[in-house]
Amino acid sequence: MPMHPIEHDRRYGELDQVVRAYAGQPADDSEDKLSVALTAYLRHTWHTRPSALATAERQLREYSLHPPGRLRLRLGEFYPIPDTGLPEHAIQNWLRTLADHIKRSIEAGEVPPPSVPLTHWEWHARFPEAAQFLGGWFSQDMPDEFADHDAAVADYTATTDLQLAARLAGELHELLALNLDESDYALALAELGMEVDPPAPYSPSGWLARVAERLGDGRFRADYGQSRFDG
Structure with missing residues (x-):
């Protein structure tokens, strides 16, 4: 059984x-x-x-x-x-x-130091929401499903829970913090499931930064209340 x-x-x-x-x-x-x-x-x-x-x-x-x-x-x-x-x-x-x-x-207590992911498994384990985003919205079928890259990003933000979108924004910032060469960012995007090129004129890292900016554009604001220094 x-x-x-x-x-x-x-x-x-x-x-x-x-x-x-x-x-x-x-x-x-x-x-x-x-x-x-x-x-x-x-x-x-x-x-x-x-x-x-x-x-x-x-x-x-x-x-x-x-x-x-x-x-x-x-x-x-x-x-x-x-x-x-x-x-x-x-x-x-x-x-x-x-x-x-x-x-x-x-x-x-032998802990491998932080590093750029070395395997396909490690890329997906470390950046799971980025893999979901890139593999789900930027497969080879993306040009048939969306007018352009911005439309695909807009569809993700419209159909995805805000908490997951926040997680993606964090993963993209962490990905950018790896400080890779552009050719290595292109490989990272492929490892995470992206099957189309970033839109012109963006480099791979430039497009990632643009997406991270769009994800956080006015969506994750905090209400700090009235400051005691306000008049």
Whole structure:
């Protein structure tokens, strides 16, 4: 009988996050080397959900010690490890290696420093609302759906909860704070799902700044009341 979502998350939810971090990345961890994917997972999780690391370590180790048989996988009773490029006989040892690295990181307090995202997973984990915005409103179908880029931005602001729009504005400012070259901003936009070029005459970073400005244009005002210095 297939697992219910709550059972899946309780037993495999954080393991799934670790494995998803390897999408498009080699699973080349060893006893004395962390892969780019695991480094990205550790960096993001340390800075956003540090308590989840212990759960990841436990779930990885338990799965490596008690891997499901093919029948139970076929019945949907266990989490199937996605293809990592490793042969089947190497999966258990790889999972134990990941658990060991995470345990060492927790016990030694080894936190990867802030950095530009290194993987597709890390871009989306760090900038989730930007990925929703760019992938949803600026896919290759955008020219058929909207008159121009401004119309697409206007549609997003009109149809999206104000709190999510505020989150997007914050993510765009954080993205700009990476201080990348324009070619790297173009790559970042592509990683986050944008499939059309920014409108002329804007560079990628210039357009991001323009969108962030539009999102906050009079929408997030605070009422400070009457100052005690007012007449």
